[in-house]
Amino acid sequence: MQQTTPIPLIRTICLIVLVGLNLRPSMAAIGPLVESIRQDVGLSFTQVSLLTALPVIAMGLGCFVSASITKRIGFNGVVTLALVAIATSDALHWFNLGVIGLLATALGAGIGIALIQAVLPAFIKQAAGEKTPLLMGFYIAAIMGGAALSSAISPMVSHHLGWESALAVWGILAVLGVVVWGMRTRVLPVPRQPQGVQVGFSDLARLPRFWSLAIFFGLGTAGYTCVLAWIPPTFTNLGWTETHAGLALSWLTAIQVIAGLVFPALAQRMGDRRPVLTFVLLLAVGGFVLLGTAPAAMAWLATALLGLGIGGLFPLSLIITMDHADEPALAGQLAACVQGIGYLIASASPAIAGLLKDLMGGFEQAWLSLGVIFVGLVGMCLRFDKSQATQHLRLYLG
Template identity: 45%
Template sequence: MTKRQGLALVVIVLLALNLRPVMAGLGPLLDIIEHATGISSAGAGMLTTLPIFLMGLGAFAGRRIRRLFGERRGGALGIALVALACASRLAWNDKTGMFLTAATAGLGIAIVQGLVPGIIKQWFGAATGRAMGLYTTGIMGGAALAAATAAGLSRLIGWQATLAIWSLPALFALVCWLVVPAPETPARPNQDHTHKSFWRSRRAWLLMLFFGIGTGAYTLVLAWLPPFYMGLGQSRDMSGYLLAGLTLAEVVAGLGVSTLIGRFPDRRGPLIAVLLCLLIGLACLILAPVSLALAAIPLIGVGIGALFPLSLIITLDHADDPAVAGDLAAFVQGGGYMIASAMPFIAGLIRDRFADLSQAWGLMAAGVVVLIAMALRFSPTSARKMSRSPTKPSGVGALHPP
């Protein structure tokens, strides 16, 4: 990796650090926010569901954004919207304000996430897997920091300022994104960059469903793990630390993926291993959430933290061309985030009905079993066959030239 690529990777990680605090900082403060705004548990779940859903919706527009603004200005627009949403919560924090700022942040995050995978593919070439692992690790690192500091900051400066303070690192990332030059990339032969339609490709839908169910585990934990433990008698600080600890385990797992993924051209082995970690962790959370917390938290963290980058790496495995890779990643993330967005809202409905979240963890465990069955289909041979198929005129089947 060249010096210029290394500097660009630092900036990408800075962007990534700002893509989750707007949601991760809510969990430890959710009961305060409910009391201050009068929203129900289902409504509180919507504060995570809404940005996640809009992240998915906005990801579908990634190609248009890239053509309209370009990658540099598009990324700047996305992170600027995140900064604006966070800053607005300092003064606009009633029910309406919370929902609208959640929507604004979701759109900004969607723009960044829709553009960055294609940028990584273009800028880093053979090092794409490592760069993608660091990017997703940055996303989880920002979530860990927000969760760990939320309770303490809220006592010092209030919950409104605690949510708004994340506009500052977002603005810093914006400046770095605009100032640091892109790395030089080798000239590529003229290729047809006509937009590929993935709507009729079974493999594209399979990748989307896999990403969506797996990310559903992340959104569920992000929104409801601290309230779940506070309902079991744990303090606000401890509940925030548990989410932060889980997220730190995600960071470690993401770094592990970044370091080791090159040794596994067949991604199924790592996928099955991390899904089993997640399943065992969810079982601990259901059976004995307090006494087995020290087992559940790292197991779930490792499972989610490795599953997220692996899902994106598998997606990028299906396209060599950066433009097509970006379009495919936008398709997979677009539908996947829409699927994942349902989990916090469903969990909120369950909490309103039963005053407990055990059923939500059980539902997610069933989803992990489905993911294990799906993961068995992601062999390198199947990807090559799909890319070489002469019978498919569009979609993933046309990702590579024959």
């Protein structure tokens, strides 16, 4: 068996980090700028929630078409196309196209994000092998890092150049991604097609374990999408400035970066993912409860707990999904479908929280509801025994 040398592994990590940095600025920059956008365009909180919900819907639907697109234009072509879609969607904000433009660019960015998130896990599993949790940690940390950068920098750019420029400037990072990804084609391998059984969504939909994984991923991601959309408005609603509220999200996402590196590595060392999963879920529960009961007094502790909990949960959700298949391409197919259903579930959470805000004047009820949901996820995660994971696919797929 050929051993991976350090240089290709380092190149792979750097490439994954660059691509990952592009997967959240289009969404994370919205939250700190909500008040500026609402005043300029005239949107309710329910309508503003669509700017986060629509990309998540697109991320869900895009996961189901990624396989057919990959067959037509190849793995490298899919990633390039996705980065171009993100760059174009971001750049269009400079033209201030109004409500329709905001919704269209949200969808366009969501499609690009979806395609990358659907195809990259298979690439990571093939490139990393047993080190998959480690590389997944770098990948998720980069995603969270992109969110942290955009939530911190966008309010400052908005103050000097307007909210349109604050959203559009992140297209530059996507253009850099296009250039660097084009240079990697001859350096790193692309995922192989599975040599054994190949499955589609209709095959996976017959598996009870598939639905358990999809629901687990979806409800966990619902917490993340709500945090991304409504943490800054939660604090501007308490009288904080946009810059101060944006820093709260940056603080949270910076901690997510650390959690995204530490907890997957810890799960790899322990083998059994369940103790680590339980721990990060309980951290998130604590954060939601504090945010729902004492958001002003416990703001920094609540956001720190959420950063640790959600930052660890996201990569671990993908890791336990890919534990169910040894073949990288098959693991990628499973991860794509789990994400597809999961993101569709998660897309409802920003709209529900926005509706609660419009009806009740605050976000406290939404945060407490998520705390209850995450308690339920603790019970679900106890079923994900890595030592028996692959049996759930073999039993039904042969």
